[in-house]
Amino acid sequence: MYQEEHNIFRRAFGKFIEREISPFIEAWEQEGIVPREAWKKMGDSGFLCPWLPEEFGGSGADFLYSVIIVEELCRARAISVFAPLHSDIVAPYIYQLGTDEQKQRWLPRCASGECILALAMTEPNTGSDLAAIRTHARRDGDSFVINGGKTFISNGILADLVIVACRTDRNAPGSKGISLICVERGAPGFQRGRKLKKMGLLAQDTAELIFEDCRVPAGNLLGELNKGFYYLMHHLQQERLVSSILAQAMAEAMLETTLRYCRERTVFGQPVSSFQHNAFKIVDMATEAKIGRSFLDRLIKDHMDGKDVVTEASMAKSWIAEMANRTAYTCVQLHGGYGYMEEYPICGFARDVRPISIFAGTTEVMKLIVAKKMGLV
Incomplete structure (x- = not known):
């Protein structure tokens, strides 16, 4: 490619x-x-x-x-x-x-x-179930007035423009009646809440967003009214593919740094990598990384060719993210006590890789999507 x-x-x-x-x-x-x-x-x-x-x-x-x-x-x-x-x-x-x-x-x-951009979907009581969002907007003349709150919003502090998923028809059931409205920095009634403290991705600003009679021009509606849920579903294919790329690249980076460490570090007079148990662990990680890379590269090509890979992207998001987390665990273990020290890259990798199996749809939600596509549930 x-x-x-x-x-x-x-x-x-x-x-x-x-x-x-x-x-x-x-x-x-x-x-x-x-x-x-x-x-x-x-x-x-x-x-x-x-x-x-x-x-x-x-x-x-x-x-x-x-x-x-x-x-x-x-x-x-x-x-x-x-x-x-x-x-x-x-x-x-x-x-x-x-x-x-x-x-x-x-x-x-x-x-x-x-x-700088952000996308505000998640709410305190609504994660992967986007149809249950409560943040709502009503039309008032030439404006929309938004009320509600969002949480876990990446780029939440820095964002100059936030695409907010909100309910514009409160009488519509489920996924119907949701729209996307762009809220710019400085909009009346738009406030940043807490910058959230996280386990990893420590330099990434994740925040709560609060909308209290937030008034934005009606011209900030993105796409058509009440079609927001459809737009979100359509764009999630690339979001999950990007998440899979994150996980795959981190798995490869963790394997590389751990392999280097295990060849240089000696225990009982021989390299850590020379012990059969450790060698087999490294081989298992290398094998899974190769499998993930082969699947991912094919997905990237299919996506670039305009193919519908929603099912495959969900499979990748599920399996590669979990594989990367398995890799992190084993790599820390192979580093021994040094794996728990901030001065070694693997410590930061292990923290940063953890949320990939959670954001953009959890592993469990990804499997449920695939199961539905297969007619199992």
Whole structure:
């Protein structure tokens, strides 16, 4: 799939990470946020939304450029820089559903890093069951007035534009009557709640969002009224694929750093890797990583070809995320006491990989989707 131009891009982004991201990750984790300047540098260098057409500030690149960005951030243990959410999960909503005016207003600033994006679906009592959301919006003249709250919102503090899933027809049952409305920073009645403290992804700002009579222009409706649930379901294929790429790249990075450690570290006068039990554990991890990579690469190609891979993406999100977590556990164990020390990369990897089997739909929800597609439930 990859051509020489992709390899050149990978090397360029790798150098950017070495220069502009890796030296600062520890400080950003202590501060609990990635500074806006880092986002702006990514935008200035063409590393945000590279797939956008040139008229909107992108370079018209194919999806593989996004894959490369995800993979290199993971390998550098810099996934707290949540650019993949901004570029490959939220921005496509605007590009595919937005009016010409909306696209001209927001997308160039998304590509430059001036406008950071977030997607607000989850609520305190509603996770994967999006049809149960309670945040609602009513039309009032030329405005929508939004009331409700969202939680676990990635980029929640930094976001300049939040796509909010809310109920616009409170009498409609279940998934009907849901719309997507764009709320901009500074909108009256829009407040940031707590910046949430998490187990991992320490530099990634996850927050509560509060809407109290939040008034936004009616022109901020994204797509058609009451079709929000359909839009969310349609876009989840790429979201789950991106999550699978995250997990796969982290599994490969953890295996690489652990293999290096086990060859160098000696116990009883011989390398840790030379003990048969440990060697078999490493072989098992390497085998699973190869299986995941083969499946994922095929999925990426099918997705780029426009095929419907909802079922396969759900399978990947389920299996690869769990595989990456198994890999993290074993890699920490092979490091011994050093695996529990922050100075060793595997400690951070183990923290950061954990939520991939939870966000964008839990492993259990992914399996339920597949089971329904198979006619089992």
